[in-house]
Amino acid sequence: MMSTSTATPLCEEAICRCAEPFPERLSFAFQPIIDFKSRTIFAQEALVRGPEGESAGSVLSKVTTENMHAFDRHCRIQALKSASRTLARRGELLSLNTMPNAVYDPATCLRTTLAAATANGFPIDQIMFEMTEHEAVTDPDHFAMIVRSYKDMGFTTALDDFGSGGAGLTLLASVMPDIIKLDMALVRNVHISPVKRTILSALVEICDKFGIRIIAEGIEVKAEARALLDLGITLFQGYYFSRPQLNDAPTADDINWSLAG
Template sequence: MAFQPIVDCETGLPFAYEALVRGCGGEGAGAVLARVDADNRYAFDQQCRVAAIEGAVAAGILDTDAKLSINFLPNAVYSPVACIQLTLKTARATGFPAERLIFEFTENEEMADTDHIGEIVASYRKMGFATALDDFGAGYAGLGLLAKFQPDLIKLDMELVRDIDTSLPRRLIVESVARLCDKLGITLVAEGIETEAEFGALRDLGIRYLQGYLLARPQFKALPTIVMPHYLADEEDRVRLRA
């Protein structure tokens, strides 16, 4: 696993670390996921949960107050209660507080049975875990999925974040999603931030939790250092962003 922080930009501290799957030699997620199929999906999902918790604890996450966000495959969960047992056993064995777990899934994965996804979200919430919908705005379901059930967090797809400082349509879309999340009681995270201008535009829109290369690149088997940008838009920039 590699780890990348989701940063609380009001404090500069990690709100959570996302665990990102890597090959044994550091290969990217795409190369690893390409080898996942119906026959090994469940075993892979279980192994990733264990590796994420063990890796985060070994990297020092217990020295922080940060949560741990684990990506999971909804189609690998045949029963939320049964499939969580190994995760809970690993958390107990490593001393990681289970209430600091976030389970993250992406709408880029086609979800034929959205009722099943809703059951997972509801079951995890009853057990005290948070859930996050990743890549919001870029996948199969979008707002239709959100209408069926509401996760605890939504992560904006980086396509909506890219060049948001100069794109009026992107800014208006993100602003609308932020208002919607506020009314639904959902925490909004913007990911894929690569420039100080993007960072500044998102902060001007009131988005508190940000993730991206600008703040920290994923680090293999370690928790990377967060580097906060020294962004302060001048009055001309603020007028342009509101225009």
């Protein structure tokens, strides 16, 4: 999926009427977010691919200023269609990346997404929107309104790449999402960085007080997962546990659950 900013927010109704359509067919790979404590899959993140599984980079290279809104909308609708074959009956969340700066009114701008969910029998309460911190800091008040609206509509909300921008804690104070997703820079080599562990320990304490869950993404080695578990973080995503799977979603049997040795 793609996340990018725009100076002129447009709603989906405007996109339908005037935006250049995205010219390429899309497929999706799904990468699980696991709950290590319960040994279950918490969510599956939809990752855009080309029609034959080509890389996300090959798809994003075709995104232009004229078609990026249509691309973002098309991604969400197609990901819902693809995920409805498996995730709806398994009860797992579908994690979709979104462009918060392209939304001026959530109820209007998500109309086609809601319609796609209904048409494919995908429950609204199984959809999680990941919104990147870089998109939010340009207008935190507007972004906070979007998050509140999404939550009121029944979606799970996640602040992605948390800690990568200069307004992380300030934004958290105003937004209060359901979940924060740690930037990979905070996760990488956390087992050998006392500074990172101290920062994350304080963040865990803050989030616990407000009922906000933490996802650590980009985990590549077991030592990172062990260190994060010691800090009280149990939601993980990364190649160590499972790589993305094209056109299907990995099951719990596909996950590497071992932290022994």
